[in-house]
Amino acid sequence: MASTSSLSAVLLLCLAMTASAQLSPTFYQTTCPNALATIKAAVTAAVNKENRMGASLLRLHFHDCFVQGCDASVLLSGMEQNAIPNVMSLRGFEVIDSIKAQLETMCKQTVSCADILTVAARDSVVALGGPSWTVPLGRRDSTNANEAAANNELPPPFFDLVNLTQSFGAKGFTVTDMVALSGAHTIGQAQCQNFRDRLYNETNINSGFATSLKANCPQPTGSGDRNLANLDVSTPYSFDNAYYSNLKSQKGLLHSDQVLFTGTGGGTDNIVNNFASNPAAFSSAFASAMVKMGNLSPLTGSQGQVRLSCSKVN
Helix, strand or coil: CCCHHHHHHHHHHHHHHHHHHCCECCCCCCCCCCHHHHHHHHHHHHHHHCCCHHHHHHHHHHHHHCCCCCCCHHHCCCHHHHCCCCCCCCCCHHHHHHHHHHHHHHCCCCCCHHHHHHHHHHHHHHHCCCCCCCCCECCEECCCCCHHHHHHHCCCCCCCHHHHHHHHHCCCCCHHHHHHHHHHHHCCEEEHHHCHHHHHHCCCCCHHHHHHHHCCCCCCCCCCCCCEEECCCCCCCCCCCHHHHHHHCCCCCCHHHHCCCCCCCCCCHHHHHHHHHCHHHHHHHHHHHHHHHHCCCCECCCCCECCCECCECC
16 A cells, blocks of 8 residues: 555646646747747847856756746745855846846736746757757746745755755656756856865866866865856857766766766766767757756646736735
8 A cells, every 4th residue: 555655746746747737838829929039039138148147047947946846936035045055146037027027018917937937948048059949838926935945955066976866856857857957067157165175175076177276266165155167168158068078077067067977887977978979869858858847846727826026926
């Protein structure tokens, strides 16, 4: 007989599948036909103005969906924004707010902040040369956020492979999904405090790579904590598969990056090798995993609300 916890897990999975089944790529076709074009134009302009913005918008989507589903809870002022993984590091709120303002003038209280964020993540990847995918739409916005869940459920940069597998697995992702989603680190930057220990204490790191970063990330702890380094040293502003080649050269910036490749043939080495040698395989796996990401526990139908302002409830 199944345990109560097992039954609860099955019930939650069924509810999530039911909700995601209500999403549709044509959700706004009649109610706000220019919504997708408006989001795409705004994201493209923002990324062209500052190429780092693409990574910031993609990260916002990830940090939203991993905490109580893709419900734009991360956009509510305070709360999740104050969680340790988010405070003083999440960016791009002004881009989402600007898009929301444009859409409100076109289609009053129609397009949710959760959908804007999901589409913006896709368009950010495309703007930096990455793959595209069809985004199911119809999410609604939460009326609450969860700082405790953000602290507990977002995988930190010091996680090992077992921890990462468990963290992503709890959200329904396969190991291949996890390695593909980690490839988002082919763009973006990380703060010194998140990779200092790797620079000075780990041995599975390219010595020249480590030396090049130490000047901007000195010891002791507290010195230059917020200084930034590119997650992908090869092509930091192009969405490509160079991230995986970097791992094979022991040039993963974060501990949680490099644990994906040991060079011994175990763990996820084969997946990294495949993505490093086959850009199309990576693009396909990443797009598929991003659709799964966008389907994490969406609010649909009469659940939640469509916020007038993404930073506060109606």
